[in-house]
Amino acid sequence: MAVGLTSATAHTLVRMRLAALRHSLRDKNRVAWVAGGAFLGLVLAGATIWAAARGDADLVAVAVTVWALGWIVGPLFAGGGDETLNPEYFTMLPLPPRALSGGLLAAALVGFAPAVSLVALLSLVVLGAQLSLGALLIAVPAVLLQLVSFVLASRLAVAIYGVLLQVRAGAVLAALVNAFILAFTAQGWALIAAFISTDVQGTVADAARIAPSGWGFAAVEAAGRGDWLQTVLALVGLALLNGLMLVAWSALLVRRTTATRTGVRVRRVLTATDAAGAAGAKEVRSWTRDLLYGHRAVFAISYGLFFCLMPLAVGWKAMLPWAGAAAVVMGGAMFSNLYGADGTAFWMTLMTPGSARLDVRARQRAFLLVFGPPALLITLLLTWWSSIDSAWPLVLSALPALLGGAAGLILLSSVYSAVPTTDAHKRSGNPLNSGENEGETLGLVYVMLVLISLTAAPALLAALAWTWWGIPVGLASGVLTWWYFGRLAARRLERRGPELLTLLRHGRQPGQQAPASSLSAKLAQLPQWRRTLAGLCLGFGAIPLIPQAVVPAVFKLNHVDAKAWFLALYTAPAWQWPVIAGMALLGLGMYAFGGLTYYRASKLSVASPQADPLEDADGGRSVAA
Template structure:
């Protein structure tokens, strides 16, 4: 009876999941994101199979570890993963936790990501065919168990992360861990070089074989040489791990769907005497009391620290002065949807006459108070620690420019390009999931990373050209950006506040969706895909391959070459390569932006 109910539940949830996926494909924007991700995944899966065909087992086991790490970490940076079917939807149904968990797990396997991971895991079968018939047969259950562990590890990680975000200390811990993982993807090379002396690949491969992601490969290898005890231990280990993760996930789902969330009595009432002070106090308390706000603040600062401290592992202090600016860039991108995070609570502001200006300035003041002091302290201490006298005018010029630029951009972006999210009082047990517009939210975050970085351009150029005069330029540009962008946001909120509230309450109207679809219909699919690639990957040649090595060369920090192409070449080729990369990055952004701008103009012209 129980087995039949579980099967019927799983079948129903799979049909629901596939129906939702077919509906998502009707949205051209989401279709583009899905297609881009699927293409990249297939390419990576093909590379994994190619490594297996070559018989390079050390590289293969490390690649499988990266796949499993992507399953665990990826959802934390993509709004909690795909939760089309939320557990809360089924809390009133007479289903046991195990039945519901089994159904949700089965539905989770019916997606693009599991199929691509299955393609990558077929590398075990390719490896088995090179060893023996027995190894090929063992590879089949190993692939199934390994894929099951991938998906369960992802679900369990998101569930644990959601529990941590329910309490302040957990939100802080989760932010620090998240920041370390993201920084490691960019700067982990330093830790690897430091702690692995000569045999980098061999040592990483040994560690990857011990990790659960390598147990399937261990079973296939052991079957190839006839070590059946090791085969049994590896496969049994995967099966037991899957069961343990399934039981743990089921328990957390029960907690998520049954835990009551009661309000708390305010610890201290607002004592402001005017609208400006009241709005500022309210915003400060949002950053200190809303766990998601606090999580993002800690994440931004921790990321800046980890990103610039990791090279210390190899004794390189050149990145230390830039921890504060890096934290500000990340903070600006994480706070790019302030009004969208408010949701329908915006009506309390709109119902108060003349509140648009004070509210916008209050959000800017709160941003400055939350991120200004810590980033300034970090910059002063780490620049002093680095011992680089040439870095002082650079970082002290860039810091005020970024601080003012970010404070202006966060309010302007959140008013002009707000993305509807789930209201705070309606958040599910997975705080990472903020609604149905995750791809749009992530797009705004990536754009803000670029825009906030660009606000430091005049100050950095002035500091490189005139040294300490760059500080004055940085302060002036920061103040100008803070004032002008804040004024634009206040005027927009005052004039179009009701439309913004409607957007946050009901989502985009049918007319807006039709206009958006019309813009996309103006473009051939190949051109739209190319424009998306240009906008998505233009930052790679522009920043890490042009801006960063240019700063390193100008500050005489060329010892650590990392993945900066120009620094691996002869000195006479440094600047030509940097200029070429900068032109390439700017050209990619120009092409992508003009493609959509021209399509939008054609739609506007045809409608008139």
Template structure:
């Protein structure tokens, strides 16, 4: 009876998952992300098969470890992973925990990512080198795939538990920041490890990790060591079962535990509307765990990003930890009003509240990130010993702080993305609604916009030194004032429409109108625009901005994968300029394509005229 119930539940959930996937393909934006991700995944899977065909088992076991690491940490950067079927949907159904978790696991396997991982795990068959070992590779790759998916689900569940506790939210932010910084600056750690001849240690550690058990089982079968091969397969099965049981327990906690409110430690005692709004916003940053998580993440990312090159003795990045943290903070706070959800009605229903509310959010942002990033900048610049960096960073930092404080409110008003209300968040706080792709798109755009606000101050500082500081302060104040003024005016005029959007989301007609102009474009143009927006950061930041910083701070030793630093003399600046132009052109082409498509959509011109 229990087996029949599990089978029926799994079958139903798989059909629901596939139906949701078909609906997702109808959305042009989500389809572009799925196609791009699938293309990249297939390329990585092909690379894994190529490594297996070469017979390099040490490299293959490390690559398999990276695949499992991607499954574990990937969902942490993608809004909690694909939760099309949330466990909360089935709270009222009389399903045992193990039945629900098994059904959700089977449904999770019916997706693009598991299919691509399965292709990559065929490397076990390719590396077997014989019929007998190949037969062992088949159950090994199936069990390995189950472990990948279960590790991903369990990591998201544990991460969600951590985010419900203040200390856990801080720890999760530190881990998140380190992983993302490693993706950008991990080359320094890799170079340091390779230079100490620890490649063999990496392979040994990868074989000990569960991600390597399948390959070790295949190798053991090839040598005729059947006891070890069978033991490793049983180990994978037991590990998968243990993770399934743990995930089931966390699902029970997620769908049954309710968080009750606590009495405020200190009541608001403001004497003016501006003071009340500022106090409310500051408490959001200190008491809302997601706000706090993002603040810690932004600061920790700036630190990790600039500290990692110390592994190879490079100190020239240290002065830029504060500015990097501000850029990341601005991008993470780009949807402040969207995060309010329906609570925005309290602001809307208070006459004359738009300007105080906008300025309060700006003030809170500056109070949270201003002192901390200034302290980081001063201490790390002193530690680096790069005296030429003082006028640069002290010019750039105030410009970035003011620019970010202005852009976050303007962006969150003009490009608000509906998210789940704070009181309706699921047991997975990472998942904030059905618009994760749109939210991430705004984050990427804000990274570029915030970074560009320091351009005038940086140019003046490069040519005149300390005169860049007053220019940076002036440009920061101007950006803070102007963008805040624009956001307040927008709230006064379009506040009811914003509340409707946050409460009900976009209607099907609005969604169709939004993508109508894009659907009318040729497929190659849509694909090219998506590619440019997704990969424009590669030439702009690591191939242009980072080498330029190295050149300006006198670091001529580090080359790594920076193409410009392999050139001689003036050609270095030529390559930096070309890469910067290429990155900006990619962003410009992709952005203009989407903008013009939206303007050409039916009915958009009428709406614009009405506004």
């Protein structure tokens, strides 16, 4: 009876998942992102199969482990993964936990990501075919069990992460782990070089075989040498592990769909004597009581530290002075959607006369209070540790410019480019899931990383030209950007507040058009292939530029004996520098194509739409609340 219910539930949820996929593919932007991600995934999957065809067993073992890590940590940076079928939707249905978790697991196995991972795991079949007929037969169940383990590990990691984010200590721990992982994706080459230079490649491969992500590979390898006891133990162990993860996930789903959330007793009332003080106290309490705020703040500061400390593994101290600046840039990017995070709670600000300017300035002060002292302390300590005297005027000039620029830009982007997210009181048991606009939120983060970094350019140029005179330039730049961008944000909030509330409450309605003068409307005039190609170039241009050009160049200049996955280092010595140069040109060319496409689109003219009777004299809309 239970098996039949689980099977029927799985069948229904799979059909719902397929229907959701079909509907999502009507969005051309989503199709472009899915196509780009699928293409990149298939390239990496092909590389894994190529390693298996060459008979490089150690590389295949490590590659499969990397795929498993991608499944575990990927959803933590992508809004909690794809939860089209939210478990809360089925709270009122009389479904046993095992039936619901089994159905959701079956639905999770349907999609582009599982299909790409299945292609990558076919490397086990290729490797088994080279070993023996028995190994080839064993590879089939090993691939299926390993794929299920990937999906279960991903869902279980998201569920555990959601539990951690509901307590303060857990939110801090999750932020530290996330910051280390993201910093490793950018600066992990230093740790890899340090490990490889100490001749531990075999140890890494052995560890990959011992880890659960390598049990399917170990079963195929054992079958190839006729060790059937180890083959059976590896497959049975993988099946038991999948069962345990399913049970644990079921228990967490029960907690997620049945837990009650009680109110919090007020510990201390506001004692502000004026409106500005009340707005500031309210905002500071938002940062200290909302666990997502605290999680993102700790993540940004930890990321700056990890990003600049990792090169120490190869003895490079030049990054140390910039840890505070990196924390500020990441912090600004993480908090670039403050009003979007407020959701419909924004109506309280909107209904209070004259509150726009006070609210904007309060949010700016709160950001400076949270990030200013830690960034300054980190900068002073690590610059002193680095013993690089020439770095002092540079970092002390850039830091105030970045703080002021970030404090101004986060409010400007929050007002002009707000992205609707799930209201705080409607958050699901997965706090990472902020609604249906994770892609748009992630795009805003990327844009803000660039814009905030650019605010330090005048101060850095002045410091390079006149050393210590760059500090007053940085202070002036920071104060000016903080004041002017905040002023623009407050004026926009006063004039377009009702429209912003409508957006946050209802989201962008299907068929809603961007203003004719916007870049989106101008881009729509370009051919679809050009827009898609420009997006892919801007999204993936860093791959040939950084890991395939900059990093191998650093390896060669520092005489690091490591090849890893750097194409140039696998060629003959005479061709290594030409390949590095070619990869650098490819990456720069991709960025140039994408940037030029957007620049040309911005110069296009669009026919003005019919006059809107609601358009007021100063260009705004008079929308009734």
